[in-house]
Amino acid sequence: MGEDCAATQLIDVNRAFNVDGLDRFLKAVKLANYGLSYAVVSIIGPQSSGKSTLLNHLFGTNFREMDAFKGRSQTTKGIWIAKGVGIEPCTIILDLEGTDARERGEAMMRLFSPRKTTLLFVIRDKTKTPLEHLEQVLREDIQKIWDTVYRPQAHKETLLSEFFNVEVTALASYEEKEELFKEQVAQLRQRFFHSIAPGGLAGDRRGVVPASGFSISVQQIWKVIRENKDLDLPAHKIMVATVRCEEIANEKLRCLTSDKGWLALEASVQAGSVSGFGRKLDSILDAYLSEYDMETFYFDDGVRTAKRQQLESKALHLVHPAFQAMLGHLRSKALDKFKNDLERSLESRKGFAMSVRTCAEASLLEFDTEFTDVAIQHADWNASKIREKLCHDIEAHAASVRGVKLSELKASYEKKITEALVQPVESLFDSAAQDIWASIRELYRHETENAISGYSSSLAGFELDQSTFDKMMADLKNYARGVVVRKIREEAGKVLIHMKDRFSTVFSHDKDSMPRVWTGKEDVRKITEEARAVALKLLAAMAAIRLDDQPDKIENILSSSLMDGPVIKNRTIEASRDPLASSTWEGVPPENTVITPVQCKSIWKQFKVETEYTVSQAISSQEAFKHNNSWLPPSWAIVTIAILGFNEFMMLLRNPLYLAILFILFILSRVVWYELNIAGEFQNGTLSGLLAISTRFLPSVMNILKRVAGEGNRHHQAAQSSQQSLPSTAQTPRNLEPEM
Structure with a gap:
């Protein structure tokens, strides 16, 4: 059948309740989804009476059956649980260990509720005796058992029929009449369909525990059963078992310590990774534990099991360092894989964060896959700590590479910004732009936005947190501003050269940018003032940084103080009233000041001195021109x-x-x-x-x-040609007369 019965041992021979196994079983069959729509069927009977065989044929389970060729022996130990296959509703099957003792067959009254339970007695190997006779005898025996069972005072007079519905059926011999047996089992199986419907085998639904509480209910029932059992053994039996089992366990541990296979495996692990480590180590441990089991088979189960656990614990302690060394090899291999994969992924231009995730997942998957080859069955060891360390190593390497890549990316965009701003800013100061700072601000804004856009796109692959991303964007903006500021301060150091160049350009060229010829008609004073005004405007532009487009009065102050020339009416006025006798500009933060007012005054003074010669040369050229172009004599x-x-x-x-x-x-x-x-x-x-x-x-x-x-020759030829044309014109009519 396609459906899995999920058989699980519920209670072992030592009466230990398998809580984890029950939970896994309930999840596998999804019992919690059925609410009250489920039934429970259990079977009891003598040992080797075919209980498991009957259940397997009835419900499609796979409980272990007795091998007829090996004789009668106990196959079911403890209690097993499974789900009936192909049965509606969901039916839980309990296969109980066989017993011939009456005390194990008695049911205690406290475990039963007033809800009726169906007891279906199946008689195997039916003979020619009519079923009615067999059923009558069986019911009489059941009543006798009921009469002898201890019952609480409240149920002293309670009849068996109030607690149980007793039914009897018989089956042919499985060994002698297998086909008939299977046919009868198939007919009996039909009775378990719709068993919870009214009139069904489990039709009485009073007090049914919801499926979600099944686990708690079963555990509580088993607790009640155990509290009413006395399984204490004689003290001398326990003592003998303890001493002998401990001696055997110590002997096996000494043999394991000197085992050649183990020593060779340990040496190989120290040298490097060993393929099939878990399988080889399990084989060595299994050999010594099996020897221990064989030699302690007849001792008390509880004692030999406890000593076996101690032996296993000591053996695992011995091999644990080799296990840890193997995990170290796996960690190193997975980390190397991550590093190589990440490098190749980044070379293929994939996003950094995506590359890290993909490579990390691949490395961890390889670690987990190879761990299955290292894990051993005898220990519940896991690689969580080593795996956690591997994750930390991966994160550390990724962080290191991320730092390098981010630094390279930052340097790349800083270089782009530098190239995009330095030369253009310098050229703007060399040009005769009307508003230098408006051009600089537009250049700064445009290039910064372009860089920020590209930088943002490049950082998208790193998937940075918002605060880090915002900080990197702000750092790039600040860098761009710093480039402009540094270039302006650098150009401010050459302000006198720039001023003289600007003065010379305006003074020596006309409006059409043609070299000016000093003919004496030009107003040298006016031209000088215009050229100085342009130079002064350049000085004002370089005096402060105006990237924030905040208005200031620097140009007005310089113009009123230097161009117009302060008219000193009273030389007793204190120097502090001079607007240029200061180290700061009004309304300009100190960090934005490039050239102080005092420095501007000094620079202007030097500028005027160095440009006076150019002005005097222009005046001399005018006078020379006038002198050279005076052709007329004096009026007298x-x-x-x-x-x-x-x-x-x-x-x-x-x-x-x-x-x-x-x-x-x-x-x-x-x-x-x-x-x-x-x-x-x-x-x-x-x-x-x-x-x-x-x-x-x-x-x-x-x-x-x-x-x-x-010209004279052409006129002569024209006259001759006109004279020759007159006779030919006179002869033309005569030649055209028609013949008579």
């Missing part, structure tokens, strides 16, 4: 020339030929002027202009003459 010279040259002027007016010659010379001179770009050449200086004109004058004149000659 012009008036003198006009008076003295009046006669010559009148002569030109009277003679048109002279005027035409002068006009042609004027035109040629203008052409040469623009061809040689004389005004542009002299802007670079008189000497350089003369040298450039001298080298280009003759080629330019020749080029002008060639162009004039070319």
Whole structure:
């Protein structure tokens, strides 16, 4: 049958109640789920009368049966419990040890409730005697037994029928008529179906214990039975058994200590892991315990069992160090497996926490699997402590690797942040951005968010607790801020260079970023103020860290104190009233101060000194340009020339030929002027202009003459072509007249 009867020994021959075994049995058959819908069937009878055989055929159990070839011998020892297979409702079967003694067959009244119990007597090896005659004789014997059984005063006159329903049946001989026996058993089996229904074998349900309380009820019944039994043995029998069993046990222990197989196994364990350790050790222990059992077989069971337990305990104490050494080998092997598996898993880019869990589970599973090869049957030793130590070792290694990986990950993102912020921040200070700090804050925010996003994704595989995760995020943000702060302080150390570069860029270039030419028309003072204002704005930007976008008055203070120039009306005013005579800025925390007001004042003073030369050079260039571009003589010279040259002027007016010659010379001179770009050449200086004109004058004149000659030649050719076209035009109509 597919269903398991789960046979379990409930009470052993020493009358010990198997509490754990009963609990396992009840869980296996799930009795607690049946409530009151279950029945209990027990069988009593003489030893070797076929009780177990009958139960096995009736209920599909697998109780141990007597071997007919070995003769009559006791097979069932104590009480066994099982579940009937294929029987509805759930039926619990009790197979009791056989007895021929009357005292073991008597039932005590205190164990029975007013609920009727069915006593079904099965007569084996039925003969030709009618069943009715056998039943009558059996009932008379049962009544006689009932009359002799001690009963409490309240039940002195109680009839047997008030407690029991007595039924009798008979079966053919199993050995002689096996097929008929099985047929009759099958018919009898039908009576146990629906046994708890009204009129069934267990139809009286009064006082039925719920299935969930079955274990407690059975234990209490057995307790009552034991309290009413006197099994004390004579003192001399116990003494002899004690002395002799102890001598045999000591002898077996000495033999075990010097056993070659054990010594070889112990040496192998010290050298390394031994395959089949538990099996080999069990074999050695079984051999000596079996010898002890054979030599103490006829002594008192209680004494020899106690001494056997002592022998087993001492033997286990002897072999325990080897067992512990084997566990140590298993732990080392499992730990090495975890380390290697974790390394390979991380190389394949799997999440750290998932890798740790997977590798740890695999290592612990290997440890547990190999422990089954180490465990021995004679001891309830477990590997819980070694396994716990293995778990601690795994956690420690995982924590170490996690620390290294987190450090590497942190360093990687710190490097990315450094690369993303340092150069751009430096370039922002080199550029002419209108609001440097707005650009820095946007750069800082953008790059930090990108880094935090990537960092968060990378940390997801570590499955950190929220507090640790938040701390690492905060640390990265602080690092990014620190990078910006350090770079700003570094650039602040070069603030004077930056200011001069910014001043030079604005001062020496126009709005189109073209190099400025000092022609004398430029307002040098205004340009100087604009360039200094830009440099001052840069100084104000570098004076404090403004990553938090908190407004301050640094630029206004510097502008009012340095650009406008403090007008000292009363030199007796104390220096403390100077806004720059301080080491802190108003509204700026000391940790955000980069350049103090006093330092700004000193830097500005040095800046003005070092840029004065550039301004003076610009003024000198203007004066030189004006001097080089003054072609007209003074006004008094012009008036003198006009008076003295009046006669010559009148002569030109009277003679048109002279005027035409002068006009042609004027035109040629203008052409040469623009061809040689004389005004542009002299802007670079008189000497350089003369040298450039001298080298280009003759080629330019020749080029002008060639162009004039070319133009004249083209006009001449055009005139000739127009004259030739006139005759051909006149002949065309005549040639087109039609013939007559």
